[in-house]
Amino acid sequence: MSEKLLLLSCCAPCSCAVIEKLAQEGRDFAVVFYNPNIRPLQEYQRRLEENKRLCAVYNIPFLALEYDNERWCELTRGLENEPERGKRCDICFYMRLKRVMEYAKAEGYKAVASVLGVSRYKDLDQVNRMAAKAAAETNMTYEQIEGRKGGMQERRQTLIKTLNLYNQSYCGCKPRPEIKND
Numbered sequence: 001m002s003e004k005l006l007l008l009s010c011c012a013p014c015s016c017a018v019i020e021k022l023a024q025e026g027r028d029f030a031v032v033f034y035n036p037n038i039r040p041l042q043e044y045q046r047r048l049e050e051n052k053r054l055c056a057v058y059n060i061p062f063l064a065l066e067y068d069n070e071r072w073c074e075l076t077r078g079l080e081n082e083p084e085r086g087k088r089c090d091i092c093f094y095m096r097l098k099r100v101m102e103y104a105k106a107e108g109y110k111a112v113a114s115v116l117g118v119s120r121y122k123d124l125d126q127v128n129r130m131a132a133k134a135a136a137e138t139n140m141t142y143e144q145i146e147g148r149k150g151g152m153q154e155r156r157q158t159l160i161k162t163l164n165l166y167n168q169s170y171c172g173c174k175p176r177p178e179i180k181n182d
């Protein structure tokens with residue numbers, strides 16, 4: 001029986017080491033890009049194309065779901081001034097994970113994973129909490145994948161350099177001009 005996994009990726013820099021590891025382990029998986037949080041549209045498209053290029057390096061199927069930024073804005077209205085890791089991120093993670101889990105269920109995947117908590121700017125517990133909520137509501141398995149420890153961060157930095165990956169300076173909805181190379 002196929003154990004097919006659907007990996008939600010926010011961008012190439014956060015997913016590169018995880019994709020490489022899963023590919024090396026011979027896992028049956030695909031990568032999905034569902035990130036209506038990313039603004040502006042040109043930035044969204046740039047990250048999408050870079051994630052597609054990365055998947056081609058490892059010969060991993062890549063698909064993108066709709067860019068429904070208007071819905072994302074509606075869901076996060078009133079939370080514009082929340083800090084990163086705050087309430088807006090709760091909704092953002094939950095929206096993206098739930099949509100991907102619904103898609104995975106409809107398409108016959110056995111589990112969903114994500115790299116939303118790989119960056120050190122993210123609260124991994126927050127991502128896992130929102131994933132558990134979405135998983136309970138969709139009756140889909142969420143697999144927590146290690147993307148930080150065990151040399152994964154170091155490998156990530158190496159791959160960003162060797163594959164010359166576009167590495168943005170902000171998460172998605174708000175610029176972080178003071179910070180580079182997360």
Ligand code: SF4
Nearest residue numbers: 037089092171172173
């Ligand atoms: S900071 Fe990132 S995770 Fe948080 S709401 Fe904005 S795009 Fe989503």
